[in-house]
Amino acid sequence: MEQPDLDAEKKYNKWIVVLSIVIPIVVAALFGVNLRELGFDVEPLTILPPIYATINGFTALLLIVGFWAIKNKKIVLHENLMTTAIGSSAIFLILYVVYHMTSDSTKFGGEGLIKYVYYFILITHILLSIVIIPFVLITYVRAITKNFEKHKKIARITFPLWLYVAVSGVLVYILISPYY
DSSP: OOOOOHHHHHHHHHHHHHHHHHHHHHHHHHHTOOTTTTTOOOOOOTTHHHHHHHHHHHHHHHHHHHHHHHHTTOHHHHHHHHHHHHHHHHHHHHHHHHHHHHSOOOOOOOOTHHHHHHHHHHHHHHHHHHHHHHHHHHHHHHHHTTOHHHHHHHHHHHHHHHHHHHHHHHHHHHHHGGGO
């Protein structure tokens, strides 16, 4: 078995810290920018929510198949699926930010129990989407630096959190879509 490259892991760890802080700050800052309100002549990109919800669903599927692949010792397939899941999540995030920079926020119109369900899913989705960033990056780095024992340990935490974020993103879209 190959030895873990601990020096490379240490170098990556600096980037993990930076990205784990910078990504949520940049997203929050850009989320507050509406290009139309700033005078830019842009059409609201109302087509994006179903697209990025589909990407979230695709990410969830990738995670589930990736879990199956590693359990069945299909290592190369697992690696490819996880790398694709990271790329898929990045594309989701870009489209999500672009949508919110060109469109007004949609208010949830449900009442009663469904309102509480929606806000519970939304709030946990948002919070865990921030928390998951360092988990995904650390898990990925431990894999590419061949630190498989530590990779397995953190993947046991990363997988269910990331899967929840992906699935809850789809649920948020389904619940709010009647109000677009």
